[in-house]
Amino acid sequence: MNAVQLLERLVSIPSVSGNEDEIATNLSGILSKEGFKVQREDNSIWFMLGERERPHLLLLSHLDTVPPCAGWTSDPFKAHIENGKLIGLGANDAKGSVAAMILTAREIRHTHYEGSITFAFVADEERGGEGVRAIKPRLGHIDAAVVGEPTGLQICTAQRGLLILRCTAHGKASHAAHAHLGENAIHKAARDISRLAVMEFEAHEDLGATRAEVTQITGGLARNQVPDRCEFFVDLRTTPNLDHATVANEIGAALESEVAIHSHRYEPISTNASEAVVRAALEVADATAGIESVTTSDWAFLKGTPAVKVGPGDTNRSHRPNEYLLLSELEKGVAFYSRFIHTYFRMAAKEVAHV
Numbered sequence: 001m002n003a004v005q006l007l008e009r010l011v012s013i014p015s016v017s018g019n020e021d022e023i024a025t026n027l028s029g030i031l032s033k034e035g036f037k038v039q040r041e042d043n044s045i046w047f048m049l050g051e052r053e054r055p056h057l058l059l060l061s062h063l064d065t066v067p068p069c070a071g072w073t074s075d076p077f078k079a080h081i082e083n084g085k086l087i088g089l090g091a092n093d094a095k096g097s098v099a100a101m102i103l104t105a106r107e108i109r110h111t112h113y114e115g116s117i118t119f120a121f122v123a124d125e126e127r128g129g130e131g132v133r134a135i136k137p138r139l140g141h142i143d144a145a146v147v148g149e150p151t152g153l154q155i156c157t158a159q160r161g162l163l164i165l166r167c168t169a170h171g172k173a174s175h176a177a178h179a180h181l182g183e184n185a186i187h188k189a190a191r192d193i194s195r196l197a198v199m200e201f202e203a204h205e206d207l208g209a210t211r212a213e214v215t216q217i218t219g220g221l222a223r224n225q226v227p228d229r230c231e232f233f234v235d236l237r238t239t240p241n242l243d244h245a246t247v248a249n250e251i252g253a254a255l256e257s258e259v260a261i262h263s264h265r266y267e268p269i270s271t272n273a274s275e276a277v278v279r280a281a282l283e284v285a286d287a288t289a290g291i292e293s294v295t296t297s298d299w300a301f302l303k304g305t306p307a308v309k310v311g312p313g314d315t316n317r318s319h320r321p322n323e324y325l326l327l328s329e330l331e332k333g334v335a336f337y338s339r340f341i342h343t344y345f346r347m348a349a350k351e352v353a354h355v
């Protein structure tokens with residue numbers, strides 16, 4: 001099975017988050033037949049090349065997809081090739097990266113390099129990262145990681161986090177005709193929302209500013225009643241210089257409403273340019289500097305491990321109808337990962353010798 005056939009197969013197995021059993025079973029069958037020693041936890045699978053010697057490199061991507069959106073002009077769960085494009089749900093995000101990593105594993109398994117590599121393909125990336133969080137403790141110490149997502153093979157060295165706050169404005173109900181007896185919770189929320197709209201946080205030197213976006217609001221029970229409660233959600237795409245708890249406290253102090261953290265598990269993250277994983281990736285990509293990414297990924301759960309996000313495809317095609325990967329991108333992806341592995345081990349060998 002060549003790269004294109006493998007990607008066709010992966011795309012033709014529906015794997016919307018929460019339903020990855022079939023793809024995990026199918027892929028571990030293919031890999032086991034080729035002699036890889038596949039391990040599995042729930043619907044995430046991984047295998048290792050090398051004998052646990054360091055440095056230990058992790059290549060990680062995800063098997064799940066979002067549900068198909070409206071606007072597809074073909075069956076999203078059937079891969080088909082047209083004008084050099086492989087079209088189907090997940091072709092770009094991120095089964096192209098999965099296929100490229102597997103082809104890389106096949107290519108390099110009989111070559112020499114100083115270290116070991118774990119290839120992991122996990123479930124639930126699109127829904128909360130349950131897959132990567134479950135397997136991480138079982139992988140042992142990891143010296144560096146590559147997260148396979150469509151970046152056009154550009155080297156992403158910083159990624160925004162996600163902090164979601166749930167704010168509740170409390171008031172006092174009354175008949176709207178006797179409004180002086182009540183306290184309008186929606187008015188209170190409105191004042192807070194105006195404050196949030198102009199609130200500024202310390203900007204990151206590469207990623208820039210973080211904004212507080214109010215994304216949902218509910219309040220009021222009847223058209224003739226002063227509302228005693230109004231709830232709204234705030235979405236903050238945070239940068240690595242900001243601490244989630246500090247930001248939440250800052251907002252809590254500035255608002256009249258009660259502020260609670262609804263979700264903070266997607267930490268903002270970045271890797272220093274001096275790390276071997278960054279230097280190796282930039283050298284292979286023939287680039288001088290990394291790029292920044294506004295979308296979250298499983299990288300958020302690898303905090304403390306030097307990592308880059310890089311893979312074939314284009315993030316703008318993700319979660320959209322008629323998602324595709326160019327066959328030429330797939331081929332370049334395989335070439336990139338293979339060259340990267342050798343370059344990384346060459347650069348890291350010296351460093352780990354001193355650990």
Ligand SMILES: [Zn+2]
Pocket residue numbers: 062093094125149150297
């Ligand atoms: Zn993805």
